Amino acid sequence: MKDKEFRINIxxxxxAYPLNIDRIxxxxxxxxxxxxxxxxxxxxxxxxxxxxQDAMAMAAFQIALNYTEEQERxxxxxxxxxxxxxxxxxxxxxxxxxxx
Numbered sequence: 001m002k003d004k005e006f007r008i009n010i011x012x013x014x015x016a017y018p019l020n021i022d023r024i025x026x027x028x029x030x031x032x033x034x035x036x037x038x039x040x041x042x043x044x045x046x047x048x049x050x051x052x053q054d055a056m057a058m059a060a061f062q063i064a065l066n067y068t069e070e071q072e073r074x075x076x077x078x079x080x081x082x083x084x085x086x087x088x089x090x091x092x093x094x095x096x097x098x099x100x
Contacts, residue, residue, distance in 0.1 A: 004022050004023050005021065005023065006020070006023055007019065007020050007021075008026060008029065008030075010029055010030060010033035011033065011037070012033055012036050012037055013037060013040050017033075036059055036060075039058075039059035039062055039063065040052075040055045040056055040059045042059075043058050043059055
């Protein structure tokens with residue numbers, strides 16, 4: 001299975017980073033590098049004079065924030081808790097209704 005894994009160089013802000021990845025994941029890695037690169041470029045364009053390190057940090061933060069928001073959108077535990085509470089409220093209501 002050696003042919004599945006290979007080495008690529010992704011570029012972020014003009015610097016190459018070598019990675020060993022599964023061949024099937026190549027496009028995903030390249031898209032991710034492109035997103036990071038675009039976010040850095042956007043910060044540099046938006047905040048004239050910003051240092052590269054600060055632009056990179058803000059890009060990383062924005063990506064992490066987007067990731068966190070996406071996780072929250074797929075977190076159904078709050079929804080399930082609300083349904084359980086609603087179910088308990090209905091059960092209590094019906095129990096009270098029976099007793100009257």
